[in-house]
Amino acid sequence: MIDEIKIFNRDLNTIRSELEANKPYEACGVLIGIMDGGTALVEKALPITNSKRTVKSFELDPNEHYRAWNEAEKNGREIVGVYHTHPVSSAVPSLWDRETMQNDAFVWLIAGTDGIRAYVWDNGLKPVKLTEY
Numbered sequence: 855m856i857d858e859i860k861i862f863n864r865d866l867n868t869i870r871s872e873l874e875a876n877k878p879y880e881a882c883g884v885l886i887g888i889m890d891g892g893t894a895l896v897e898k899a900l901p902i903t904n905s906k907r908t909v910k911s912f913e914l915d916p917n918e919h920y921r922a923w924n925e926a927e928k929n930g931r932e933i934v935g936v937y938h939t940h941p942v943s944s945a946v947p948s949l950w951d952r953e954t955m956q957n958d959a960f961v962w963l964i965a966g967t968d969g970i971r972a973y974v975w976d977n978g979l980k981p982v983k984l985t986e987y
């Protein structure tokens with residue numbers, strides 16, 4: 855069970871600028887790093903094209919997603935989380951997010967109009983402590 859995510863200030867800034875740059879559409883990407891017990895240590899936030907390009911959902915472009923996964927694997931890293939943005943709503947998972955999260959074991963980081971928060975689905979929606987460093 856993941857209860858904390860640690861992420862560099864630099865990567866949070868990447869996500870914030872992606873939010874701005876893709877308005878009014880949602881932006882998305884993967885969080886690459888390593889798992890240390892219940893902590894996800896993010897080394898890099900990597901933007902990925904939102905192939906859905908809508909204002910209230912996202913889909914990681916499958917080719918870019920695969921390349922990111924492959925690259926992480928080669929370097930002994932893994933995809934520890936996925937981020938996406940809510941350009942016009944708060945950093946709370948939407949109904950669509952909640953349904954999609956149930957198939958994922960990793961952290962969901964959401965950047966909304968009121969800041970950045972992280973969650974995981976573990977028999978229900980659980981908040982994940984976000985530590986910036």
Ligand SMILES: [Zn+2]
Pocket residue numbers: 910911938939940947948951964
């Ligand atoms: Zn969402």
